[in-house]
């Protein structure tokens with residue numbers, strides 16, 4: 206009796222499926238529970254991969270809930286490639302639709318923050334512009350220019366206090382989250398991603414820069430919504446964190 | 457079959473360890489007696505950041521073995537061209553001393569299952585494995601090593617022994633072999649085979665690297681011993697004896713300690729490597 210990999214695969218992911226016939230224990234008996242070693246390896250290793258990538262979610266819902274949630278997730282969304290360190294791109298949206306956890310409404314956005322941190326960690330290296338490169342541009346040229354931000358930079362905007370929740374989940378001595386949305390900018394000056402909360406104007410500005418708007422356009426949009434927006438402060442921070450890798454001037 | 461001018465992998469016949477990022481500083485401080493490092497290919501297929509920076513740094517001082525866990529060489533489907541391209545890119549910039557993969561499958565219908573799954577040993581699977589190895593070797597332009605798996609069950613349809621199967625794969629493709637002594641012990645215990653006879657039947661001249669790792673002990677539902685290849689502890693004593701038996705036949709070869717779960721402090725891993733160094737010293741070159 207030959208066992209196809211389709212049969213093997215299906216029985217691995219669905220433990221209600223019986224063990225394929227044609228597998229033995231080497232002693233003339235059917236393989237039986239020995240098949241569970243493989244079932245177990247798949248479920249445990251993928252759950253561990255998710256735990257490594259989403260430690261705040263693990264802390265927030267606890268080990269047992271995480272294991273159950275991961276067990277369902279990995280069967281619906283097995284990895285699509287062998288780069289296990291980036292497994293779970295669909296985990297935040299899975300949490301959004303996952304009924305048993307829907308009462309924790311901020312969970313998907315906290316997962317998005319963790320996913321963004323992970324992406325930042327593995328993103329390409331890029332040399333930043335020198336800090337004086339912005340300063341030497343005349344005002345008009347500056348307004349018409351576009352900023353190219355580092356590949357490791359991410360912006361996660363949320364109506365939940367995701368940065369505070371994330372910090373609190375990983376370190377219970379952190380300040381208790383207040384009920385206010387937070388937009389988090391992730392930068393990676395060297396190899397360690399850093400998250401910081403941006404005020405609304407700064408967040409809107411960065412979002413527009415990421416969309417490819419000119420510095421002048423992004424500034425106007427930010428000022429329109431948030432007149433207190435501090436452009437100099439934000440640009441200084443972006444330069445200090447090696448977040449600007451190119452200034453494209455209009456010639 | 458690969459062009460015979462393409463050389464065999466060139467790791468030193470000395471102890472190496474599987475590299476773990478938490479040991480980076482220890483290794484740069486004093487790695488003795490470890491002379492080379494093995495990394496899992498997939499962990500270094502990101503775009504940048506710390507993993508690649510560390511690997512570049514280590515590669516300046518140590519011979520590196522790239523060990524793949526995701527190519528699915530034993531898979532029924534074709535090799536994932538994207539994954540093969542990533543591997544080619546990694547081997548291109550790193551120029552490792554060796555590349556190895558497993559006699560196993562892990563991908564089916566674009567699902568990667570993150571485990572080394574077993575295959576039956578038949579003329580059909582032999583041809584498939586050989587074709588996949590030809591494709592890999594052609595793509596990366598080097599000879600690879602193929603590792604014997606840990607088995608928890610057997611396929612009734614198999615018509616080859618594992619050692620005959622591997623011998624035939626090397627004959628058809630020109631690849632070398634990675635002989636994991638712990639896997640031999642685990643499989644032979646689980647399937648009631650004689651591990652020394654397995655070693656004696658192994659095509660020893662093709663062995664470019666030896667693996668040693670720890671296993672866990674369990675039982676199946678009939679109370680028969682079931683060993684699990686966990687890589688989460690020291691190498692067991694009977695595995696060290698089996699290594700001695702192998703080294704008597706083979707002479708010194710590159711010898712790696714794998715420790716992937718419950719990762720110990722560097723000193724403990726270095727102590728295992730020291731035990732490997734002693735085993736190598738006992739045999740004449």
Ligand SMILES: [Fe+2]
Nearest residue numbers: 603636667714
């Ligand atoms: Fe191994």
